[in-house]
Amino acid sequence: MTAATARAHANIALVKYWGKRDAALNLPAAGSLSLTLAALTTTTTVRFDPRLPRDELTLDGAAAPATRVSAWLDLVRARAGIDHRASVTSTNDFPTASGLASSASAYAALAVAATAAAGIQLDRGALSELARRGSGSAARSIFGGFVEMGVTRAAPVPNADGWDVRMVIAVVDGGVAKQISSRDAMDRCAASSPLYAAWLATVPGDLRAARAAIRAGDLDALGRVAQGSALAMHAAALATRPSIRYLRPTTLAVLDVVDQLDHAYFTIDAGPHVKVLTSPDRADDVADRLRAIHGVSHVLISGPGGPAHLVSPR
Numbered sequence: 001m002t003a004a005t006a007r008a009h010a011n012i013a014l015v016k017y018w019g020k021r022d023a024a025l026n027l028p029a030a031g032s033l034s035l036t037l038a039a040l041t042t043t044t045t046v047r048f049d050p051r052l053p054r055d056e057l058t059l060d061g062a063a064a065p066a067t068r069v070s071a072w073l074d075l076v077r078a079r080a081g082i083d084h085r086a087s088v089t090s091t092n093d094f095p096t097a098s099g100l101a102s103s104a105s106a107y108a109a110l111a112v113a114a115t116a117a118a119g120i121q122l123d124r125g126a127l128s129e130l131a132r133r134g135s136g137s138a139a140r141s142i143f144g145g146f147v148e149m150g151v152t153r154a155a156p157v158p159n160a161d162g163w164d165v166r167m168v169i170a171v172v173d174g175g176v177a178k179q180i181s182s183r184d185a186m187d188r189c190a191a192s193s194p195l196y197a198a199w200l201a202t203v204p205g206d207l208r209a210a211r212a213a214i215r216a217g218d219l220d221a222l223g224r225v226a227q228g229s230a231l232a233m234h235a236a237a238l239a240t241r242p243s244i245r246y247l248r249p250t251t252l253a254v255l256d257v258v259d260q261l262d263h264a265y266f267t268i269d270a271g272p273h274v275k276v277l278t279s280p281d282r283a284d285d286v287a288d289r290l291r292a293i294h295g296v297s298h299v300l301i302s303g304p305g306g307p308a309h310l311v312s313p314r
């Protein structure tokens, strides 16, 4: 069978996904809304091979455990009516060790490559559902630009004509704190945080406000929603028993600096890094300010990225 190679970009949620309503189908408890980022790319090649005894995964040049990918590949095998094992080779163009490595770009690229390699054709909505089974945020990376995750799949969000934004990413040296995967953290949060229900209640209104801001090209309105959503999610995580704390001292120092900048708004995911939404003309200045903060090891600027796509065969 032929090999297929696909490419997808990571995305950063402006209205967060944090909690599931069905773990087996990996269905989110609520919607979410993100921006796909050009600067963070995963390229993945899949080859189904009748000679392979088991699925094999190579991640950034090194052999990696294939259990989770293998369970996901079973979905593709079932749809395609094939039984062959596969070799999967995946590389990120951003340092995996930076903590920015994302299951979003990984499962979006994998969905496009694996279906092509298995000889099945799915529309983007069905690809988004398939990517979701691997990772909820991956459903959004099937599409480019602003993307909203709905009940089972994602779809693009129409934005104001000619409107452009930037995301400035400050990589924070997390140091001591043990990272908890977002999957484990959201499950624990849903099970024991007294603020989980309150967090979920913020999502519908934040989605409405974010959609309206994107339609109007209103950076300040979108930025305020994004900050509020991230802080509500982290408040629920902090109140989990025992507490889940992704925010490090340097993270808080970055937030203080962002508060002083005009037209710059932060968001934070399941790690210590800070992503700042701003306008194209302010991005360099924001990046310089973040670089000057002690404990920020690396800063990068990204514009919106396009959808996941097949690289070969074309």
Ligand code: DP6
Pocket: 012, 013, 015, 016, 017, 018, 026, 032, 103, 134, 135, 136, 137, 138, 182, 183, 268, 269, 270
């Ligand atoms: C904080 O998509 O990694 O980045 O569906 O369990 O794989 P699983 O979770 P995942 O969670 C992402 C959480 C987040 C917020 C977001 O991207 O919306």
